[in-house]
Amino acid sequence: MKSSPTYRITPWVGRLIIANAVVLLLRMTLFTSPDIVSALQFAPSTAFTQPWTFLSYMFVHAGLLHLVANMLMLYVFGTSVESRMGSRNFILYYLFCGVGAAVFSLLLAGLLPVGAFIGASGAVLGVAVAFACFWPETEMIVFPLPFPIKARTLVIGLVVIDVIASRVWPNDGVAHIAHVGGALFGFIFFRAQWWISRRGPSEPVRSVERVVLVQSGSSEPDRRTPVTPLRPRSRNESDPVKAEVDRVLDKISERGISSLTPAERRFLDEVAKKKKQDH
Numbered sequence: 001m002k003s004s005p006t007y008r009i010t011p012w013v014g015r016l017i018i019a020n021a022v023v024l025l026l027r028m029t030l031f032t033s034p035d036i037v038s039a040l041q042f043a044p045s046t047a048f049t050q051p052w053t054f055l056s057y058m059f060v061h062a063g064l065l066h067l068v069a070n071m072l073m074l075y076v077f078g079t080s081v082e083s084r085m086g087s088r089n090f091i092l093y094y095l096f097c098g099v100g101a102a103v104f105s106l107l108l109a110g111l112l113p114v115g116a117f118i119g120a121s122g123a124v125l126g127v128a129v130a131f132a133c134f135w136p137e138t139e140m141i142v143f144p145l146p147f148p149i150k151a152r153t154l155v156i157g158l159v160v161i162d163v164i165a166s167r168v169w170p171n172d173g174v175a176h177i178a179h180v181g182g183a184l185f186g187f188i189f190f191r192a193q194w195w196i197s198r199r200g201p202s203e204p205v206r207s208v209e210r211v212v213l214v215q216s217g218s219s220e221p222d223r224r225t226p227v228t229p230l231r232p233r234s235r236n237e238s239d240p241v242k243a244e245v246d247r248v249l250d251k252i253s254e255r256g257i258s259s260l261t262p263a264e265r266r267f268l269d270e271v272a273k274k275k276k277q278d279h
Helices: 011-029 034-040 053-059 064-085 087-108 121-134 151-168 176-199 240-255 262-278
Strands: 209-214 223-229
Touching: 011 053, 011 064, 011 087, 034 053, 053 087, 064 087, 064 121, 087 121, 087 176, 121 151, 121 176, 121 262, 151 176, 176 262, 240 262
Parallel strands: none
Antiparallel strands: 209 223
């Protein structure tokens, strides 16, 4: 039941890397006018007169180094997150964090100096937040640190650095506020998912087929093996854990594993760990 981080290239991660690379290539060869960047960058002062910039700024980078840094982070964190969330949910989440970074910058523009900015850093940091939510204890090697660092600690550290840098070096040319905004909107997304899963009403009981989730160590897509249809089960069973497991398996049978909320995925992971320890 437990899915682990994977670094095999996934559909939307690959498309985003190609799209950003193509935009930079075109900007450096055919569309070299500074007016192109001005029309695509996000600036709080022109946000409402150029609303497309809430999205377009994410696909424009200052240079090759800027592009490589962002796309490397997208590859490291995004491949695992897309495999876990599903491609459709992943791209919507990515855009949500990117737009959120722009919205957050716009909201703070009246309080702090926020200049125009470009780059996918806000959306990518939102993806890093998702990785830390799914696999908080995963140890990662970050150059030049001589020791591994847990994903949760790494992401929190990156956000803290951006918060401090936005106050100490407000004019260093880095969109620290946008980075924080992307991470914040990613965090809000997962908190909202958790709140909905806790507050939402139980789904109606339906007759479904039980599926067996088979997953290899390389985190390949789940394969379903249908078996005998089950009778509708009562949700008021004596064992609440078993009842919740049945409900989640019903949901997977009907909608697929990508429909699970982060809270439901964590619940299945915890049940799997407990059963493994018991055996």
